[in-house]
Amino acid sequence: MNALKMANLALAFLLELCALAAFAWWGYHTGQGALAKIALAIGAPLVVAVIWGLFVAPRARFPVTPFWRTLLAMAVFGAAAIALYATGQTTLAWVLLIAAVVNRILLVVWKQQVLVTQT
Numbered sequence: 001m002n003a004l005k006m007a008n009l010a011l012a013f014l015l016e017l018c019a020l021a022a023f024a025w026w027g028y029h030t031g032q033g034a035l036a037k038i039a040l041a042i043g044a045p046l047v048v049a050v051i052w053g054l055f056v057a058p059r060a061r062f063p064v065t066p067f068w069r070t071l072l073a074m075a076v077f078g079a080a081a082i083a084l085y086a087t088g089q090t091t092l093a094w095v096l097l098i099a100a101v102v103n104r105i106l107l108v109v110w111k112q113q114v115l116v117t118q119t
Contacts, residue, residue, distance in 0.1 A: 005110050005112065008103060008106045008107065008110065008112065009112060011099070011103050012103050012107065015077065015096070015099060015100050015103055016052070018080070018096055019048065019076055019077055019080035019096070019100075020045040020048060020049060020080075021045070022080035022081070022083050022084045022092075022093075022096065023044040023045040023048050023079075023080060023083055024041045024042070024044065024045045025041075025083070025084065025087060025089070026040075026044060026083035026084070026086060026087055027039075027040030027041040027042070027043065027044040027045070028040065028041040029087045030086075030087070044083075048076060048079075048080075051072075051076070052073075052076060055068075055069070055072055056069050056072050056073050056076070066113055069113070070104060070107075070108070070113065073100075073104065074100065074101070074104060077096065077097060077100035077101075078097065080096060081093040081094070081096050081097040081100075084096060
């Protein structure tokens with residue numbers, strides 16, 4: 001079981017990278033003109049990475065409760081899935097969203113992250 005828990009943590013990290021890639025893909029395909037494509041492809045994932053680092057990451061600058069951290073993470077994954085869907089990558093959008101939901105559920109069930117703080 002320990003190997004599965006480690007694999008789930010690795011999956012969590014890979015999903016975070018996939019979300020950033022989804023925002024870059026969206027930015028490149030949404031921009032009009034070369035400069036806009038480059039700016040959005042770099043800027044969109046950068047904004048998301050900053051938000052993630054400030055509130056969601058394990059060593060977040062402004063840590064929030066586990067419930068809000070999970071909610072923010074799912075909002076990021078949901079937005080990444082929408083970004084993929086908007087660029088015509090329907091299958092990838094669904095795969096990312098389903099994998100993120102299953103991963104977050106396992107994080108909670110295996111107590112790799114709890115949804116409520118214990119007082």
